Amino acid sequence: MKRARTLSDDSPIRAIACLKKIDDIRRFEETDDCFILGFDPTESSPVKDVSSKPLNKDADDDICVLAEKGKIALRDYPHSRHLCLKFPFKTTPSESYCEKCYCYVCDSAAPCMYWTVSRHCAAENSGHWKDKRKVRKIAY
Template identity: 45%
Template sequence: MAPKIEVKQEVIEINDSSTSPVQNTSPLKPIFCLKNRDEIEKFEEKEECFILEFDPYSNPDVLRLPSAVIDDNVDADLSVVAEKGQVACRDYPHPRNTCARFPFEKTPHDKHCEMCYCYVCDLAAPCLKWAGAAGHCHAYNNEAWDEERRVTRQLTKTV
């Protein structure tokens, strides 16, 4: 049988009589709820955190309406009424299969915006092989089109 070890427990009491200049104050601060935009500047100077009971981006100068084509086949449960900033697959060059203006699954593949480029050729759409049943307009990132893309790149390197 192993010898018994006696464990001493010590209780340490912490009292609130510290020499801190801030005594008896809670670390919790009230959070203010602002109801109009005129108060924002005043509270930003004094408070770290506050709740806005209004949309700070409701100013029409800040938001712009979407420039996407209105589609009658869109889901009625979701409507984009405004957007802020730029959209990668609409405002910057993108392969046709990722185009935001002409969704690949919902529009004819030969349709393209001014920022679309051919996935195979890496040229602005439409390329020389864009249309037709086996046209590059149907290309997207899968094994067959990736092979076509690799072959096309090798051919353009040798030319």
């Protein structure tokens, strides 16, 4: 059943449904990107390929990610090194990079020729790195 389009459909803010019954999962998976489960899905779960180990990497019990569906932009598509999900910028050495990382300054695949020499591995979208990026774009 299609609902009538409203002005609020253009808003990036969406309501999030809280499912109370396990039977509602399939119906909501077809139309919604995100919903909250108001029950334990591991008890006779109809969802296939959900690992028993949560995808959370922190100790916060308030929210628990059970599964992912689709591509994750900062993991599965090219991204600046400081935005990498595989090697978080604040908790891993800045020299680290994944196969999708690129240099913020050079706009080339990591590692660039200045990766460790001029510390492009530490570049992020702020301060003097923004200036270096602008200068490089003008020069090339």
